[in-house]
Amino acid sequence: QPIHLHDYQPPAYRVTHTELKFDLSPSATHVSARLHLERHPERQQEAPPLVLNGEHLTLLRIAIDGQELEAGEYAVDDETLTVHAVPQRFLLDTEVEIDPAANTALEGLYLSNGMFCTQCEAEGFRRITYYPDRPDVMATFSTTVIGDKASVPVLLSNGNPVERGELPGDRHFVTWEDPHPKPCYLFALVAGDLRKVEDRFTTMSGRDVTLQIWVEQENLDKTDHAMASLKRAMTWDEETYGREYDLDLFMIVAVNDFNMGAMENKGLNIFNSAAVLTHPLTATDAAFQRVEGIVAHEYFHNWSGNRVTCRDWFQLSLKEGFTVFRDQSFTADTNSAPVKRIEDVSFFRTAQFAEDAGPTAHPVRPDQYIEISNFYTLTIYEKGAEVVRMLRNLLGWETFRKGTDLYFARFDGQAVTIEDFVDCMREVSGLDLSRFMHWYSQAGTPEIDANGHYDYAKGEYHLTLRQRTPATPGQHEKLPLHIPIRLGLVGTKSGEDLALTLDGQALGKDAVIHLCEEEQHFVFTGLSEAPVPSLLRGFSAPVKLRFPYAREDLAFLLQHDSDGFNRWDAGQRLAILALDDLIAAHRNGVEKVMDVRVVEAFRTLLTTASDDKAVLAEMLTLPSEAYIAEQQPVVDVDAIHAARTFVKQSLAVALRDEFMAVYHDHRAEAPYAPEPDQIAERSLKNVALSYLMSIEDEEAVALTQQQFEAGHNMTDVRTALTLLVHSSRDDLADPALKVFGEKWAHDPLVMDQWFSIQVTRPQPDVLERLKFLMQHPAFSLKNPNKVRALIGTFASQNRVNFHRADGEGYKLLADVVIELNELNPEIAARIITPLTRWQRFDEERQALMKSELERIRAEELSPNVYEVVEKALAS
Ligand code: ARG
Numbered sequence: 030q031p032i033h034l035h036d037y038q039p040p041a042y043r044v045t046h047t048e049l050k051f052d053l054s055p056s057a058t059h060v061s062a063r064l065h066l067e068r069h070p071e072r073q074q075e076a077p078p079l080v081l082n083g084e085h086l087t088l089l090r091i092a093i094d095g096q097e098l099e100a101g102e103y104a105v106d107d108e109t110l111t112v113h114a115v116p117q118r119f120l121l122d123t124e125v126e127i128d129p130a131a132n133t134a135l136e137g138l139y140l141s142n143g144m145f146c147t148q149c150e151a152e153g154f155r156r157i158t159y160y161p162d163r164p165d166v167m168a169t170f171s172t173t174v175i176g177d178k179a180s181v182p183v184l185l186s187n188g189n190p191v192e193r194g195e196l197p198g199d200r201h202f203v204t205w206e207d208p209h210p211k212p213c214y215l216f217a218l219v220a221g222d223l224r225k226v227e228d229r230f231t232t233m234s235g236r237d238v239t240l241q242i243w244v245e246q247e248n249l250d251k252t253d254h255a256m257a258s259l260k261r262a263m264t265w266d267e268e269t270y271g272r273e274y275d276l277d278l279f280m281i282v283a284v285n286d287f288n289m290g291a292m293e294n295k296g297l298n299i300f301n302s303a304a305v306l307t308h309p310l311t312a313t314d315a316a317f318q319r320v321e322g323i324v325a326h327e328y329f330h331n332w333s334g335n336r337v338t339c340r341d342w343f344q345l346s347l348k349e350g351f352t353v354f355r356d357q358s359f360t361a362d363t364n365s366a367p368v369k370r371i372e373d374v375s376f377f378r379t380a381q382f383a384e385d386a387g388p389t390a391h392p393v394r395p396d397q398y399i400e401i402s403n404f405y406t407l408t409i410y411e412k413g414a415e416v417v418r419m420l421r422n423l424l425g426w427e428t429f430r431k432g433t434d435l436y437f438a439r440f441d442g443q444a445v446t447i448e449d450f451v452d453c454m455r456e457v458s459g460l461d462l463s464r465f466m467h468w469y470s471q472a473g474t475p476e477i478d479a480n481g482h483y484d485y486a487k488g489e490y491h492l493t494l495r496q497r498t499p500a501t502p503g504q505h506e507k508l509p510l511h512i513p514i515r516l517g518l519v520g521t522k523s524g525e526d527l528a529l530t531l532d533g534q535a536l537g538k539d540a541v542i543h544l545c546e547e548e549q550h551f552v553f554t555g556l557s558e559a560p561v562p563s564l565l566r567g568f569s570a571p572v573k574l575r576f577p578y579a580r581e582d583l584a585f586l587l588q589h590d591s592d593g594f595n596r597w598d599a600g601q602r603l604a605i606l607a608l609d610d611l612i613a614a615h616r617n618g619v620e621k622v623m624d625v626r627v628v629e630a631f632r633t634l635l636t637t638a639s640d641d642k643a644v645l646a647e648m649l650t651l652p653s654e655a656y657i658a659e660q661q662p663v664v665d666v667d668a669i670h671a672a673r674t675f676v677k678q679s680l681a682v683a684l685r686d687e688f689m690a691v692y693h694d695h696r697a698e699a700p701y702a703p704e705p706d707q708i709a710e711r712s713l714k715n716v717a718l719s720y721l722m723s724i725e726d727e728e729a730v731a732l733t734q735q736q737f738e739a740g741h742n743m744t745d746v747r748t749a750l751t752l753l754v755h756s757s758r759d760d761l762a763d764p765a766l767k768v769f770g771e772k773w774a775h776d777p778l779v780m781d782q783w784f785s786i787q788v789t790r791p792q793p794d795v796l797e798r799l800k801f802l803m804q805h806p807a808f809s810l811k812n813p814n815k816v817r818a819l820i821g822t823f824a825s826q827n828r829v830n831f832h833r834a835d836g837e838g839y840k841l842l843a844d845v846v847i848e849l850n851e852l853n854p855e856i857a858a859r860i861i862t863p864l865t866r867w868q869r870f871d872e873e874r875q876a877l878m879k880s881e882l883e884r885i886r887a888e889e890l891s892p893n894v895y896e897v898v899e900k901a902l903a904s
């Protein structure tokens with residue numbers, strides 16, 4: 030029952046205006062809808078039946094132009110309401126009853142902590158009322174919300190409040206009007222006992238906007254950072270893209286139970302509390318940065334998503350890829366640009382590459398799906414952003430900006446496609462982007478094999494690039510892509526970028542070459558010294574690039590590359606080479622020997638003054654086990670863990686005093702601020718501490734305990750707690766866990782961290798601990814944050830224990846998936862991911878993983894879980 034991109038048809042009827050009335054009650058909310066409908070101009074000749082979406086609804090009343098319908102005039106099934114004959118233009122009135130309290134899927138209208146809230150993207154609105162639930166139906170909305178004054182004193186929806194008043198029975202109402210036509214996936218309603226923090230913003234054209242963040246009383250002290258981030262994002266979008274906010278009111282609401290990070294509903298963004306609340310004592314630097322990024326992301330959707338939206342859900346990356354690109358650029362401009370790029374790429378190459386190589390691989394624009402909720406993926410979001418970034422780089426910022434201006438102007442108020450976006454880029458640049466379009470239609474990560482040699486006699490560097498995209502499920506033939514490769518040639522004598530001349534053309538010292546064919550040969554002439562090539566600078570395309578670097582070359586680039594990103598990447602490549610040897614040694618039972626070149630490279634890093642401490646902290650961080658696994662043909666989790674631990678401990682032993690010096694040099698204790706300089710100092714200090722704790726150095730243990738007890742901020746406390754809990758000593762772990770757990774029992778977001786720290790312990794008792802923690806009063810399978818903190822973190826980050834040889838890790842995950850399949854299918858289909866990657870492991874593990882997938886398949890499955898499990902087993 031998959032649906033296909035090529036089957037797209039415009040809707041038979043469209044809604045021009047939608048009037049909604051909600052009579053709220055936890056188990057029996059009544060929703061009355063009056064839809065102003067008219068036949069689509071292109072369908073004037075036919076008289077198709079009216080088919081509306083609707084699920085989990087009890088229909089109480091239906092009338093057309095005020096006439097109640099007779100039983101034979103319409104039909105209702107589990108998914109639709111059909112009215113057999115309707116006029117050209119008419120009013121449809123319906124009234125349905127729904128049960129928010131029983132809604133554990135968290136789609137549509139549901140209750141979270143006694144507060145009513147909605148999540149409609151992608152297809153949740155059909156759980157609220159009968160409606161053409163598709164993004165190309167755009168209407169203005171007028172919404173009246175009625176509820177108890179005592180239990181739901183605050184009643185919110187999209188747009189501006191236009192009327193409020195009292196009703197009999199201690200009830201009250203507010204009517205909201207949203208003048209901007211929108212698809213129903215952007216509808217929102219919130220009703221609860223909420224408090225607000227308010228601020229103002231004046232837009233570039235002088236519009237005065239009220240900004241509100243609505244939270245539960247106890248969280249009033251955790252909104253400052255989100256508010257400041259929102260104002261920065263509003264200013265940035267004006268200055269960078271010329272985009273201004275378009276209503277008098279912008280609201281953010283924090284809710285505890287939420288499937289994703291946040292949602293860009295028009296004028297009323299709803300956030301997972303984890304994506305908006307911060308306080309120095311409860312949130313880490315990483316959490317502060319995540320909040321800033323997500324607040325900006327949702328705000329930026331007001332243009333890239335809301336004003337211009339998607340024609341259908343195959344176009345999801347049109348809004349998500351572009352908006353991620355926008356939020357990444359915002360963060361880069363607001364914080365450290367190289368660090369932002371390193372963080373994004375290092376996540377991308379681990380998680381998106383794995384997705385692109387697995388059974389659920391799909392193009393940035395998929396051409397079929399069963400359940401669209403399964404497609405809120407790293408490919409749609411992050412690879413989509415990389416594709417937009419390549420366009421920006423191909424066109425240059427100014428031309429790209431002309432393209433976005435054209436896009437926003439031409440399509441304002443419309444629901445459009447990825448072609449529409451790329452066409453604007455083509456029009457303003459005159460570039461032929463036909464081959465580039467394959468990035469949207471082809472799944473899989475392109476692999477580039479690069480080879481080069483220097484011709485001393487001629488002073489030429491010859492570079493050969495060959496591209497190949499491996500087959501992915503359902504897509505065996507792949508076409509060559511247009512791949513922009515930014516590069517430099519670093520002179521081995523001077524350590525400087527050499528001037529590049531290609532085909533007699535001077536390109537400067539840092540240039541972009543275009544790989545468009547399967548294989549291309551480039552000759553750089555006029556060189557006066559032998560170079561080491563620095564390829565794919567800034568990760569200029571989302572590809573895997575192999576080049577036969579000698580370790581000396583990598584050590585050289587680590588010191589001399591003018592591109593910060595590639596300097597970091599040279600270190601990663603060097604570490605991977607050393608790790609490969611150690612993984613082999615572990616498997617062959619040979620004694621492990623540390624590569625001194627890595628030790629010396631780290632010594633240089635630790636002892637050379639650096640002006641970018643945040644980048645330095647990244648360079649001192651070894652590739653994660655997940656990233657190392659990505660490089661292996663067959664993943665041996667134990668060998669990877671052993672090898673990485675060995676490298677870390679060897680570095681700590683060899684450079685103990687250097688790490689200690691770094692720790693002591695970066696302990697400045699200014700009042701906490703989530704600002705780049707402070708964050709850099711803390712990361713550097715904490716990286717050093719983690720090396721020292723890997724050998725359980727006595728002085729380091731004392732410093733870690735001190736740092737934990739001092740409790741200055743969550744970044745330092747969480748690092749210290751993690752290091753204590755992950756040490757081999759339960760006398761360090763247990764007391765710290767107890768103190769922390771009791772201190773923060775009242776704060777769900779801190780308890781999430783407490784859970785995650787425990788289930789990432791490398792010790793073998795962790796699975797038993799996890800089972801015990803699932804009984805903890807603070808844990809609940811109904812809360813997605815808790816499921817992610819405990820189960821998701823364990824399965825994706827504790828690789829040695831999840832992949833235990835006895836299969837108990839797999840069994841536990843399958844049990845949870847089966848339970849969640851009924852409670853919350855979207856979350857169930859998400860946390861199953863690690864099991865779907867069975868092909869990457871040895872035969873015994875493959876068999877165990879597959880048998881758990883089969884056990885899941887034997888259940889009565891939601892479409893969400895069904896789609897993922899089928900793909901995983903079919904491959
Ligand atoms: N549009 C939201 C965002 O990226 C995500 C909503 C996803 N919803 C879902 N049910 N999967 O900001």
Ligand code: ZN
Pocket residue numbers: 326330348349352
């Ligand atoms: Zn988004």
